Structures are given as structure tokens and as C-alpha cells.
Amino acid sequence: MRKMLLLIIWLSSAVRCQPSKIHVSAQEGGLAEISCPYDSGYETYPKYFYKGIYGKRQSIIETAAGKKGSAQRGKYYIYDDTKRRMLHVTIHNVNLNDAETYWCWIDAYGFDPKTEIELKVYKAPAPPLVTSHPPATTVSDSASTTLWSTTPEDMRTVLPPLTGKRLYLAVAAAVAVAVLLLCLMVLYFKMRKHRHDTGFCEM
Template sequence: MRISPILLWILFPGCWAVTGPGTVHGPLGGLVTVRCQYERGYKDYPKFWCRAGPLWCSSGHIIETPGSEAEVKRGRVTIRDNHTLSAFTVTVENLKLADAGTYHCGVERTGLLDLRATVELTVSPAVHTSTSTGRPPATTEQPSGAASTPITLSMSSNDTHALSQLSNVHFLLLFVWKVPIFLCIIWILPSLGMDRNLRKQD
């Protein structure tokens, strides 16, 4: 059975006197700020932040103001009221995964039910990026004292082309110079032998 808003207002007057963001989100290790609004008539009342329990707050208030605009800090949580804006802010630093859950931001009333708004806090885990191979990037520096590694030289296509041109030049020189000289030597040697024989005969 659904209870109408009018019936809720009659049973719990002032239940909409405090409004909050409903849901807030923060990164792991970061911070989150929650802003809750209240009606002007409650500016001098203490404002609080607590973790929601089965009925109201579990384990009391995490932090609360003394009813003034003075900032209050307790551990990783800070609260500050602004009477001009009729709003107070709660900041949670160094967020942990355990901080995720349901909270109440509200106005404390002595002898009466506290006025509160429910806020759901979510914390996202940190995302670690890595390379596709999972290996650290290679460095070009070599530590001092390390043994030298053999260096492999590679030749480009231009170097290969230059070497082939040198071999062609060597081949041409072989025919242009070396072959004629070799033929001359072969032709001269027999004539030298004949001259020696003639001299011996003389």
C-alpha cells in the first residue's frame, strides 16, 4: 500500500524541510561533496551527516555542526553550514570502497524527530592501464658497467644497390684492363724465351 505525500506530511510534519542530491559519486582515493538544503527557519539548528541504519542513523552522527557557520572537521569528513544560502555541505576525502552506502544529511531537533534527506554514495575503483603486451617499454640507455652487446648492422636497399654497382665496375675493369694485360703477358713470354735461346746459340 502506497502512502500519499499528504498523509506523510500530516504524520511527519517538516519531512520535506531538508532536501539532498539523492545520489553522489566519487573516485577511490578522491573526494566527494554533498550539499543539502533546508528551510530558513532551521538555520540555527545543528546540521549532521550520518550513515543510515534500519530506522535512523547507525552508530550516531559521523559529524555535525554546533548550529553556527563554523567549519567542523572530523577525520576525513568536513561539514560547514551557510545560513545565507540555507544549505550545508559535507565533504568526504580520501574515499574508500567501504565508504559506499546510504547516508542521511539532516537537521537535529531536540525532543523532536530529526529532519533528514537520504543520500546514496557510490565509490568507483581506480582503473589501471597497461600495455597490450604487459611488458615494460624498452629503454635506449644501457646501465654503466654492463657488458657490451653485439651490434648487428643492417644495410638498406641503397647500400645494396651501391655495392652491386661497384661489382659491375670491377667486372668491367677486369675485361678492359686485366684481360688485355694478361694476353700481352702470354704473347710476350714466348718471344722472350726465343730471344734467350738465340743468345745462347751465339
């Protein structure tokens, strides 16, 4: 009976010593937010945040014993919420090297409650490639198509083809000019003839 009782106590201790494990993921350049719950009765104990596997863990940041508050060291921020019994840790500006095993650790007497954290960091997507090109203007007619860049150094004027009303106005203007020139020529010859006749009579 005594052996059975000792076995039960040993098994319960083994189960209790088995740390819980949570998984956290973050994007490169962002935040990794970690929350580790703990049982009642550990509110006044100092708490640590470790990095590395169990046998080679290193302390990153810790809280003061018996005090509810926060602390910051570099890009690591820790806050012990004793009312909700939750230890919060934030890692700012995470990079790919931060993908590691971490520990939330309570420094108690005898048994130290702990939570294992596996942090995965995903590579940030590459920014889109933006290219700029000078604006292009296309001018086309039935005969040919011309393409050039409308820049201040090379400005060109494209005259539209004469069709419809524009063609009619152009023809009318040409006829009017021709008639005017004809009238001027007739008037010129009449005046010349008049002078010739006048001069012949005086002789």
C-alpha cells in the first residue's frame, strides 16, 4: 500500500514537472507577442524570460519579485499581469534569427513552473518593383503610324487631314484668292491701256 502511495506521488510530480508548450509565429520586421499563464500562488515570485534550449538557456529579461509592472531591455518587453496571472512578453522588430525556443520561467522554491515557447519567424514579402517610363503618344492615319515620346526637347505638330467642312473651306478660300488675283490683273491691264490711249492722243 505504501509503495502504491509513493508511486502515485511520484507520477503526480512527474506530470507537474512536464512543462506546457505553446507555438507563436511572427513576420519578419513585426511583433512577436507571447502570453504565458500561471497558477494561483505564484503572483509574488520573480519571473524570467529565457532563450535557447533547456540546457543552454540564457536569461533575456525578468520581472522584479512581488511587483506588478513591466520592464524593457532592448527590443524585449515583459509585463506581469498578477490579476489575470499572465506573463506577457513582446519582441519588437523580430528577424529570422529570433526563430528559437524560449521559456517563461517562475523562480519558485523547489519546483519552478515553466512554459516552453516555439517561435517561428516568416520572411517578409519583397516590396513590388516599381518602374517608370516616359509617356508615349500615338498618332495614326490611313497612310502611316508614327510613335514618339512627347518630351519638351522634341515637340512636334501633327496637322489633321482636310476632310468634310475643312476641305470645302480650303477650296472656297483658294477660289476667292484666284478671283481676286484675276480682277486685279484685269484692272491693271485696263489702266495700262487707258494710259497708252491717252498718251497717243496727245501726240
